[in-house]
Amino acid sequence: MSHELSRREFALSAVAAGTAMAAQTSAGVLGANERLQVGVIGVGNRGRELQDALKAIPEAKITALCDVYDPFLQAAKDDLGGNVATYKDYRKLIESKDVDAVVIGTPDHWHALQFVDACNAGKDVYVEKPLSLTVKEGRIMCDVAKKTGRVTQVGTHRRSSKMYAKAAELVRSGHIGHVSVANCYHLQNETPMGMGKPADSAPPPGLDWDLWLGPAPKVPYNRNRCLYRFRWFYEYSGGQLTNFGTHYLDIIQWALGQNAPKAVMAMGGKYAVQDNREIPDTMQVVWQYDGCIVTFSQYNANSAAGNPPHAETEFRGTLATLYTGYRGCTIEPQRVRYREIPFKDPRDRKGSNGQYGALKPSGVEKSEIKGGATNVDHVRNWVECVKARKECSAPVEVGHRSTSATLIGNIALKRGKVLEWDAQAERFTNDDKANEMLFYQYRKPWKLA
Template identity: 35%
Template sequence: MKDTTMLSRRTFLKKTCLAMAAPTIVPSSVFGQHAPSNRITMGFIGLGGMGTNNMRNFLGQPDVQAVAVCDPVSITNEYGHWYKHGWNGNYFGREAARLIVDDYYSSKAAGSYKSCAAYVDYRELMSRSDIDAVMIATPDHWHAVIGVAAANSGKHVYGEKPLSLTVAEGRAMVQTVERNGVKFQTGTHRRSDASTRFACELVRNGYIGELKRVEVLLAGNNRTAPTGAWTPDPVPEWLDYDMWLGPAPQAPYHTMRCLYSFRFIEDYSGGQNTNNGVHAFDIVQWGNGSDFTGPIQVEDLGAKFPRDGLFDVVEFIHFRALYANGVELIARTEPDAFQITFTGTDGWVSTDGSKVQTSRESLKSVRIKPNEIRLYESHNHYRNFLDAIKFDARLASPVQIGHRSTTIPLIGNIAMKLQKKLAWDPDKERFKGDDEANKLLSKPLRSPWRV
């Protein structure tokens, strides 16, 4: 596969224009033993940093056939320098993605491959009956609208975390997926990581005694935006801005509003708490054995928000949550951190999502026995999704679990914003006796978009 970082902008754009004129034909030889009936045809929606990365991973699966890409960004390298060099190349958007797909199949079947389709509007992609599954890696404010549309079209979904922008949207996604009987894998991929599973198994099997407390440390905001009164930028020619905004309120364009930095604006996301935080809270839920429920209380401990400017999400996270089993969860911003530490009556286990540390060295060499609690083993989040579609394999991060892991930072954000201690009913998914807080469990959507 060619690395787009190696291409000059001119060569890249020339190749893209040629591809745009060509029909979709992928010769069978590309898929080896995987006959058409064995293949999963996929469409990719949202082709910025993570979507492009996900698409490359799906392309590497022998039974996936990429047939369509969709993004209101045609092609840009304006944001490439923000991504670690070489991670995804410097180009993003639907035409950049189409070129990656084209290059991939052309390299396998020289001469005979023609282009995959590229759309600005996901509804066109969704209306295609030849697409089995979609990957969604748009900004968070689109997750529910597009996820629900996909499930209602009978398509399986690999949907990025956080599951949704609000608790109400997340619940609607769960219900729609269940009603349509499609598979939905949430992008909380630590569920497919062996070391994270081991850390959680140590906790679940009492190797640190009775679990009492979990501490989550999350890095701070990694972008800056204008403060005070700021001047809008012209909308770039490569962006369909109205389609990017979609269900979010109309707002003047600024370079720091859209790609990547949408994370720090409430209309589109919930800051690092719902960004890296969802991965951490997902691990908390796994280790605590509370996958299908949530805390019963959530309390602000002195979080800080920006005073003015373009970014408005919490910039210093600090909240406490309490589970019905007495386990206390504390989340806090700590520079450059991603750390989850489980403390019990007889030691602690800590993970940064790849490396496990323990209070006693001997814990690291524990072998979990067959008669102990063994957590679900998936070794590749993408493969697990495809196997769920083909063989009904159990999903590592089904929508129900994704929803509960996303709910924690969402209700944490509400407590921090209102500077309150709130009682949460995880069954009804409502705050007890607080209308002001309950109002923040959903957000109005700009017409014509709906969940």
């Protein structure tokens, strides 16, 4: 028997020896010029974007691919010139000694299982947002990552953007004054027919529908429940609130310097789009943070844009409003009062300032921060941190907190009441039924190790 451990064996033995040691393992064993061997699980819409990002990073090399839908797996393999191992069952990919780290681009209901299995196998992980389908899964993912000493990145890629970092820093530092309101939007007119109402049918050739469902309840195949469109069904996703909302709440929590709300309420329903979706086409969520309320507006029956049109998120400060969007960030100054609001006798008809008195510029300049966010920057941050055994820009704990805020918004909608949130205990303090929604029973034989 050889006394020389392979790179992978050494990493695994070190993980077994404990977290502190594990934190140095892969870094120690991956030489500065060695390429990180990456396996991609789920090569649909997002998986292929992440595959493109990995191809642009010389320090990484894709050695394995996995998907339960053969045509997508074949297309991803062809894209790499065919020189890559392929799997239908992610557990086999995770076992491979030619895989140091995995990228998870599967639907949300798979994230927890695949992430936990990968960590336990000693692989570092990049997992797409939203981190999980339920809050409890997210907490388990954080605990397992910590215990196994894995380097993790959640796909909230705005965290690796200089523009978003600058915007968050300006808000946190008080540049725009006290921010008492932050709003974010998902606007898209999908009326009248949305995705339509296709009948249940046999799955398309090459799709393992049972493996696609995994821990979710067994139901007949329906085109709208599967590729990409799973977002509109609660058994696989939290809808647009967790899909887009996690990106936005991530920026908002970062900018406010807070990692959780104290309370949440939501209203909405399926009012206008006539398809077989479960999630609302119209929804408004309100969170209470320290000194600030935050809202998410999901309007899928009207798409009229806000101000400026590209903005996804707005921070309303006492001195200025800061808008962030995928194509830039703008700061619009406020005009402010410089003395107490005077009492004006209504019999005095002179002057034009009514009861409120004159305003003056706040002193904040109108300005723009150019830029956006790219997948390559975020994936590169992960690859570099894996090699250096450093914390990424969006580690699992951060992704968990950003995802949790949105997940509890969906619970508030289902419960139809204001829910108080104990962020430390990750439980509601005023509704036992809501606490039951923090996890769901997996379909056998799936369970979180």
